Amino acid sequence: MKIAIVHEMFIKLWGAEKIIENWLQIYPDADIFTLIYDEKVVGKTFPKHKIHPHVFKTRTQKVYTLTKNQRFCLPFMSSSIESFDFSSYDIVLVSSSGFAHGVITKPETKTIIYYHSPARYMWDWTNEYKRDIWAQTGIKGYILNSLFLKFRQWDYIASTRHDITLANSKNTARRIQKYYKKDSQVLYPPIETERFAKKMINWINEKPSNRKTPKKYYIILSTLTEFKRLDIALSAFTKLPDVNLIIIGEWDQRKELELASSNSQNISLVWAKYGDELVSLVQKSLGLIFPGEEDFGIVPIEVMAAGKPVFALWRWWLTETVIPWETWEFFRSIEGEDFLREFQKFHKNNISWEYTSKACKKQAQKFDKTKFEREIIKLIEDRS
Secondary structure, eight states: OOEEEEEEEESSOSHHHHHHHHHHHHOTTOEEEEEEEOHHHHTTTSOGGGBOGGGGGSHHHHHHHHHOOGGGGGGGHHHHHHTOOOTTOSEEEEEESSSGGGOOOOTTSEEEEEESOSOTTTTTTHHHHHHHTTOSSHHHHHHHHHHHHHHHHHHHHHTTSOSEEEESSHHHHHHHHHHHOOOOEEOOOOBOHHHHHSOOSSOOOOOGGGSOOOSSOEEEEOOOSGGGTHHHHHHHHTTOTTSOEEEEOOSTTHHHHHHHHTTOTTEEEEOOOOHHHHHHHHHTSSEEEEOSOOSSOHHHHHHHHTTOOEEEEOOHHHHTTOOBTTTEEEEOOTTOTTHHHHHHHHHHHHHTTOSOHHHHHHHHGGGBHHHHHHHHHHHHHOOO
């Protein structure tokens, strides 16, 4: 059985990339296709020799090699994904959050799409995306509106091409139904609960922003973009000088965040961390701050697996993964008006041991990767 694995972009190592790691553990001989590959960032986890040669001939890869900016690749995404030849494969397994679900396969090739989300910048976050790149009005706005109209038309057609539709959460399934008018099977992502639960022998000396790591701190693990609403947490923590925050990540908004936090001794930024270094930071933390929206959050479950609670924006996706008042507390305003007030309550309860490590770990175990792996194998090996 010949298998192809397709993933949107290999330009970072976050939750979606863990799906591919898991699939390759199950099917190590599968060929990997992607629209953009950055060896410098992901080469250790996904070596270049594992990437199908056709990837490096696509327009998206050529543009990214020149610009190192995935946004310049957008006009070429649909044509690049359709250029891949899957005629020799029995199974095409796709991880999609935008264009990857547009693969074209023969009728006898089983095509399975795992949706992290229908592309938010095409649908419900279009206005936020335009603000993020300063394209609300004028010629730039007009061009982007025309481009997004074509994207949506193509995106809907692409959603009809595959055999099996999987959603990473009930929230994603609702969005698939809304935008693509089709049902999907919910399959929660594989969480490496054991890795975050195991006791670390050595504490890794971390010095964010050239400062000594505080003994007690909260963490944010996130790509640093406007969508993640890290500005809400930053604003609140500047008013809490005795409570420390470490922001772990990298991306477009880093410079703005560094500037915003430069005068606050309790806020530190570090580049994205992986492996045992990340586990150590999580295990030594007081808990996770999660101020933005997601379709499914792998990070909160990893943090709970380490026995730590979560403070986050109340949205229905999070209620799928956490237990209110046992493993998390929340604020409700999307603009963060109640963030500071509710966080102070959460912090007081947290340092009083209101959220037990046992309860957090028990909840995280419900999303252990073994359940995900069993279902993927079953779907692939089912001949019906």
